[in-house]
Amino acid sequence: MSAFLILDSISLATPDGHRLFDGLTLAFARERTGLVGRNGSGKSTLLRLIAGDIEPASGSLQRIGSIGMLAQLADDRLVERRRTYPGRADAPRDRSAGPAAAR
DSSP states (O other), rough: OOOOOEEEEEEEEEEEEEOEEEEEEEESSOOOOOOOOOTTSSHHEEEEEESSSSSOOOOEEEEEEEEEEEEEEEOEEEEEEEESSSOOOOOOOOOOOOOGGGG
């Protein structure tokens, strides 16, 4: 199975300089992937990086197809964002969330 998201040697730090990742290399295929970790360990920041909301301090990302992110805000409202990146014609499309996911 080919990857549709590749993170290569990613380094990322918080605005105050706390290092979250250094040299992180990962590849994700089409299957669902869970991200688990302690509070403050950088899970949401990594997801924002994958979604394209922020840039890494170093390293590169390759995104192919669509990447959707459902972010939970402090006031319990839910917001959906979807970005499409160049790549395969058969890029995965998540239609499980209904019409909003097809945007």
